[in-house]
Amino acid sequence: MTSEPTPFVIGIDGPSGSGKSSVSRAVASRLGAGYLDTGAMYRALTWWCRHTEVDLGDAAAITRAALELPLTIGDDPEAPTVLVDGTDVAEAIRTSEISSLVSTIATVPDVRVEMQRRQRALIEDIADRHGACVAEGRDVTTVIAPDAPVRILLTASEEARLRRRSLEVHGASDQAAIEATRDQVVRRDRDDSTVSQFTEAAEGVSVVDTSDLDFEGSVAAVMAIVDAARTR
Numbered sequence: 001m002t003s004e005p006t007p008f009v010i011g012i013d014g015p016s017g018s019g020k021s022s023v024s025r026a027v028a029s030r031l032g033a034g035y036l037d038t039g040a041m042y043r044a045l046t047w048w049c050r051h052t053e054v055d056l057g058d059a060a061a062i063t064r065a066a067l068e069l070p071l072t073i074g075d076d077p078e079a080p081t082v083l084v085d086g087t088d089v090a091e092a093i094r095t096s097e098i099s100s101l102v103s104t105i106a107t108v109p110d111v112r113v114e115m116q117r118r119q120r121a122l123i124e125d126i127a128d129r130h131g132a133c134v135a136e137g138r139d140v141t142t143v144i145a146p147d148a149p150v151r152i153l154l155t156a157s158e159e160a161r162l163r164r165r166s167l168e169v170h171g172a173s174d175q176a177a178i179e180a181t182r183d184q185v186v187r188r189d190r191d192d193s194t195v196s197q198f199t200e201a202a203e204g205v206s207v208v209d210t211s212d213l214d215f216e217g218s219v220a221a222v223m224a225i226v227d228a229a230r231t232r
């Protein structure tokens, strides 16, 4: 009798601008795996709260919105889709407004419980259907999938992360562009790290520092860890 191969889960956490989303998508594509961007789920909830005029100072109202959130998230790493109540919000959730508000939502404890419940179910489903799932965020390696066979903390220096994000958002990395990006990177990480541990690797989590790597180098470093785990 042959047994079914165990679905393979790769968890990648890290601070803002470390390259989690872009590297995770590239790795998932190379592996033919499904992809889950857990941060997109918090962003979608933030968009939904704004859209339905939820008071962002009211934690109970935000929690109710999280429980009711009509979210459909795609798992194709080449084209990850995010629909809320049938509306395509993939672009709308990346605005500076959502980036600056999302931590307020993501630090409500009961919101996290609901999002983590959804994320565990999604990872299981994606891994079952594709044979493997690359899931990225802030607490995948520690809370959502602490038993995943591959767990990676993708880091980069604050300077590198600010430079990357300001290039992406403002098309420049001069001092003015860096200052305009600081809130979305440094303040957001400070707020987010009050509820998740993504600045230091938990036991058993491999660290990939991308500060001095180019994008392909970051992908290759993650692939080397994945390949080693697959042949174990």
Ligand SMILES: Nc1ncnc2c1ncn2[C@@H]1O[C@H](COP(=O)(O)OP(=O)(O)OP(=O)(O)O)[C@@H](O)[C@H]1O
Pocket (backbone or CB within 6 Å): 014, 015, 016, 017, 018, 019, 020, 021, 022, 023, 039, 164, 165, 168, 210, 213, 214, 215, 216, 218
């Ligand atoms: N060596 C590198 N490794 C990964 N990404 C890099 C690298 N150099 C530049 N980048 C670029 O940095 C930018 C930020 O990457 P990405 O959005 O994947 O980060 P992130 O960790 O998911 O950030 P956030 O949590 O804020 O969404 C992207 O435009 C990416 O192409």
Ligand SMILES: Nc1ccn([C@H]2C[C@H](O)[C@@H](COP(=O)(O)O)O2)c(=O)n1
Pocket (backbone or CB within 6 Å): 016, 038, 039, 040, 042, 043, 102, 103, 106, 136, 137, 138, 139, 140, 188, 192, 196
């Ligand atoms: N597992 C996760 C993923 C994300 N968040 C929060 C923290 C971020 O500010 C926000 C958006 O994530 P991003 O798109 O920047 O990766 O969502 C979290 O708390 N836990």
